[in-house]
Amino acid sequence: MAVQAAHAGGGIADHIHPEPQGFIRRYVFSIDHKIIGIQYMITGFVFFILSGLLAETIRVQLMNHAGGFVSNDTYNEVYTVHGSAMVWLVIIPIVTGGFGNFVMPLQIGARDVAFPWLNMLSFWMFPVAGLLLFSSFLVGAPVAGWTEYPPISLEGGVGTSMWCAAIFLIGVSSTLTGINFIVTIMQMRAPGMTFTRMPLFVWAQLATAPLSMVATTALAAALAALFIERQFGVPFYDPTKGGSPVLWQHMFWFYSHPAVYIMVLPVFGIVSEILPTFSRKPIFGYKMIAFSSMAIALVGFMVWAHHMFTSGLAPYLQLPFMILTYVVAVPTGVKIFSWLATLWGGKIHLTTAMLFALGFLALFTLGGITGIFLAAIPYDLHIHGTYFVVGHFHYVLVGGSLTGIFAGIYYWFPKMSGRMMNETLGKWNFALFFIGFNGTFLPMHWLGILGMPRWVPQYDPQFEFWNRFASVSSFVMTFGILLFFVNVIWSLRNGKKAGANPWGARTLEWQLPSPPHYYNFKHIPNVYGLPYDFSLPLPYKGLDEELTDSPAPVPAGSH
Amino acid sequence: MPHGAVADPDEGQVDQLYAETRQLRLQGFLLFLVSDVVLFSSFIFAYLYLRNTLPAWPPPGINRLDVGFAAFNSVVLFGSGVTMHYALESWKHGKFARYANFLIATIVLGAAFLAGQGYEYTNLYMREHVSWSGSGAFGASFFTLTGMHGFHVFVGVCYLTVLLLQSCAGVYTKEKYFGLTAGTLYWHFVDVIWVVLFSIFYLI
Numbered sequence: 001m002a003v004q005a006a007h008a009g010g011g012i013a014d015h016i017h018p019e020p021q022g023f024i025r026r027y028v029f030s031i032d033h034k035i036i037g038i039q040y041m042i043t044g045f046v047f048f049i050l051s052g053l054l055a056e057t058i059r060v061q062l063m064n065h066a067g068g069f070v071s072n073d074t075y076n077e078v079y080t081v082h083g084s085a086m087v088w089l090v091i092i093p094i095v096t097g098g099f100g101n102f103v104m105p106l107q108i109g110a111r112d113v114a115f116p117w118l119n120m121l122s123f124w125m126f127p128v129a130g131l132l133l134f135s136s137f138l139v140g141a142p143v144a145g146w147t148e149y150p151p152i153s154l155e156g157g158v159g160t161s162m163w164c165a166a167i168f169l170i171g172v173s174s175t176l177t178g179i180n181f182i183v184t185i186m187q188m189r190a191p192g193m194t195f196t197r198m199p200l201f202v203w204a205q206l207a208t209a210p211l212s213m214v215a216t217t218a219l220a221a222a223l224a225a226l227f228i229e230r231q232f233g234v235p236f237y238d239p240t241k242g243g244s245p246v247l248w249q250h251m252f253w254f255y256s257h258p259a260v261y262i263m264v265l266p267v268f269g270i271v272s273e274i275l276p277t278f279s280r281k282p283i284f285g286y287k288m289i290a291f292s293s294m295a296i297a298l299v300g301f302m303v304w305a306h307h308m309f310t311s312g313l314a315p316y317l318q319l320p321f322m323i324l325t326y327v328v329a330v331p332t333g334v335k336i337f338s339w340l341a342t343l344w345g346g347k348i349h350l351t352t353a354m355l356f357a358l359g360f361l362a363l364f365t366l367g368g369i370t371g372i373f374l375a376a377i378p379y380d381l382h383i384h385g386t387y388f389v390v391g392h393f394h395y396v397l398v399g400g401s402l403t404g405i406f407a408g409i410y411y412w413f414p415k416m417s418g419r420m421m422n423e424t425l426g427k428w429n430f431a432l433f434f435i436g437f438n439g440t441f442l443p444m445h446w447l448g449i450l451g452m453p454r455w456v457p458q459y460d461p462q463f464e465f466w467n468r469f470a471s472v473s474s475f476v477m478t479f480g481i482l483l484f485f486v487n488v489i490w491s492l493r494n495g496k497k498a499g500a501n502p503w504g505a506r507t508l509e510w511q512l513p514s515p516p517h518y519y520n521f522k523h524i525p526n527v528y529g530l531p532y533d534f535s536l537p538l539p540y541k542g543l544d545e546e547l548t549d550s551p552a553p554v555p556a557g558s559h
Numbered sequence: 560m561p562h563g564a565v566a567d568p569d570e571g572q573v574d575q576l577y578a579e580t581r582q583l584r585l586q587g588f589l590l591f592l593v594s595d596v597v598l599f600s601s602f603i604f605a606y607l608y609l610r611n612t613l614p615a616w617p618p619p620g621i622n623r624l625d626v627g628f629a630a631f632n633s634v635v636l637f638g639s640g641v642t643m644h645y646a647l648e649s650w651k652h653g654k655f656a657r658y659a660n661f662l663i664a665t666i667v668l669g670a671a672f673l674a675g676q677g678y679e680y681t682n683l684y685m686r687e688h689v690s691w692s693g694s695g696a697f698g699a700s701f702f703t704l705t706g707m708h709g710f711h712v713f714v715g716v717c718y719l720t721v722l723l724l725q726s727c728a729g730v731y732t733k734e735k736y737f738g739l740t741a742g743t744l745y746w747h748f749v750d751v752i753w754v755v756l757f758s759i760f761y762l763i
Contacts, residue, residue, distance in 0.1 A: 114583045179590040187583055217594045221601030225703070233692040234699045236605060242618065242695025247608050251601060 016111055018555040019518040031116035032518060036123050037102030038416060044094040047130050051085035054078045056478060059471040065464045067457040075457040076143035081133065083146030084163065087259065088170045089130045091401045095266035096212060097123065097177055099408050100205045102416065104181065106509035107199045109190025109527065111520050114183040118176055125173035133166035145455055147252060150237035150245040154230060164227040171216040171223070178213030181205055192527035199507045199531055200289055204269025207293035211258045211300065219255030222248060246311050253304035261300045263397060265293055267404030268335060271357045274411050275339055277505040278354040279346025282532040285338035292331035299328050309377050310384045318377055325375035332368055336361065352426030356407030359434050363399025367392060370445065388448025394441045406484065413488070414502050418514040419495030425487040432480030439473025500547055506531040511543050522546055522553055581737050588741050592748050599752055602707065603759065606700035617697050621689055626761045632675035633757050639668035640750040647743045653733050662723050665746065669716040676709050701760060708756055711749050718742055
């Protein structure tokens with residue numbers, strides 16, 4: 001019997017390991033990519049709540065131009081940990097480790113990722129890193145902002161070293177996940193799934209994985225050097241001892257600009273799945289969307305110094321970085337127009353997932369456009385270090401990534417849990433989030449142009465009105481996000497049974513029961529075409545038994 | 560196989576499985592080496608950047624590094640690369656004794672390289688008074704990069720020793736020897752990194 005399973009379909013992807021028994025091996029130290037994906041999401045959302053509270057601390061402090069809610073030192077700690085946690089403990093783990101793990105192997109017709117044990121190891125570094133970062137509050141958290149520029153980051157207590165260790169750890173986890181995903185996508189696709197038949201979410205993960213692998217390793221070097229300098233006094237960044245603070249900026253941004261694409265490329269993938277499904281139309285420009293992800297990933301490595309126009313780079317070095325940054329806008333624009341063309345003339349279903357995806361389109365485009373402003377050297381010199389920058393990257397990371405994360409959860413929640421989420425609550429969630437978000441971050445653009453600096457606990461009284469407006473809006477947004485959590489918890493118990501394919505979607509994961517079995521596929525299917533042609537029959541063969549009671553495949557070696 | 564050993568399905572299937580998992584592991588291992596290259600490249604970038612900020616290199620008060628001894632030590636390391644190559648080739652041809660001799664030679668040469676590096680460090684510290692934290696960018700970049708490389712050599716020596724013991728215990732066969740392939744790749748990788756480090760620290 002063992003042999004039968006292995007002969008049905010595609011070689012390595014068809015090998016199964018026996019399902020583990022017992023709660024610990026099944027749900028805690030699991031090697032199942034679906035469980036690990038959900039673990040990433042739950043852990044990520046726990047850190048999301050914590051760093052969201054830090055964000056609200058910032059907004060409450062800024063209600064009053066004189067501050068007064070927390071001390072100046074605490075304020076520095078709060079925005080530093082808020083930024084670091086949101087980037088490394090919330091968005092990156094959820095979009096790569098979370099969605100990537102749960103969805104990608106199902107979409108390529110595999111039974112798991114290439115290295116399941118490595119996958120488990122990657123996951124468990126993540127909560128440890130998070131605890132390390134948040135526990136730095138007990139000994140004095142880092143205060144130099146999430147970018148931790150020296151020389152400020154060379155001062156202060158052990159908290160900054162803990163920050164280094166935590167980010168290093170999550171970086172190793174990210175690198176290992178990147179390696180794992182590249183090998184999985186390269187080697188374990190179902191028979192017939194050529195590269196140009198892969199779902200766009202898989203393409204997005206394939207573009208992201210090398211970024212996680214290469215860029216994160218460069219960051220690891222920068223962090224190691226900072227740690228060594230802080231702990232052993234070895235001069236890399238301290239100019240008084242022969243180091244250079246600008247060196248850190250180069251190494252940090254060589255990672256952190258690609259990190260923007262690590263955070264947003266997978267979300268492009270999520271949106272590329274949701275839009276055709278709810279427009280009931282093939283995705284427009286499949287190959288252009290796929291290849292533009294790769295182009296973004298490639299060019300994304302060559303633009304880092306646009307964060308450093310005020311750091312004293314020679315002008316002949318600045319110019320190519322400005323131009324290359326404009327170049328990134330081209331593949332991004334290709335995507336935006338392809339998505340709009342997908343919507344054009346489609347039969348649009350405004351489900352909550354679709355609303356969030358459309359919200360993503362609007363907000364991310366705004367964030368992208370202000371990015372073009374910032375890439376222009378003369379303009380950047382004017383607004384560098386102001387709230388304009390804060391507004392810009394929150395449009396990209398909250399309006400882009402986080403909105404996309406919500407879209408993805410509303411879309412795949414039925415597949416993960418077997419139950420539908422509540423659409424009424426979902427629409428309230430979207431409306432409050434969308435209105436609150438714009439109210440919070442739109443005013444930051446003109447506050448910045450008028451000259452309000454970021455990272456300050458007090459500010460000029462003339463900015464007070466718009467700061468209060470932003471703070472009140474942020475409470476609305478927070479309430480909207482609260483509804484999301486209410487919705488998830490309510491739907492887990494009371495949601496309507498989803499069935500296999502509640503959205504009528506065509507990628508492989510929707511052809512399986514919800515939630516899928518441990519082994520994913522009874523037989524590995526054969527793939528004959530793209531998953532987006534809504535007028536054609538499904539391009540898969542060998543899925544007939546998936547929704548029947550036919551026996552599960554027998555793990556190799558268990559007879 | 561990360562999934563654990565397959566008990567006893569028929570031989571053909573095991574071979575098929577081996578070929579495929581070998582492919583996965585090889586690709587994963589190569590990607591790991593790529594990320595390691597990035598790690599070294601980042602520190603090399605840091606070194607060249609810091610060096611470029613200074614008017615003179617080595618900074619005043621520090622002598623140029625001694626090329627002679629380092630060149631000798633490099634030959635020792637490259638020699639170990641050659642013996643490693645022959646070790647793997649002997650294994651592929653089923654000549655176990657030859658394989659074991661070459662592998663032991665590799666381990667000894669690797670250890671000799673480490674000893675040579677220890678000698679050089681001691682020399683720099685005792686005679687030239689160059690230290691990790693007290694000699695500015697020079698000490699920081701030299702000791703960090705060569706130390707990282709030395710650590711890789713040390714890990715390699717340990718790994719090769721484990722491989723030697725494993726192959727004596729019969730873990731690998733003439734057809735299935737992924738561990739040996741990985742060890743060889745790793746050892747050549749360490750060699751290549753040293754070529755770069757030697758050039759940028761001793762030659763330019």
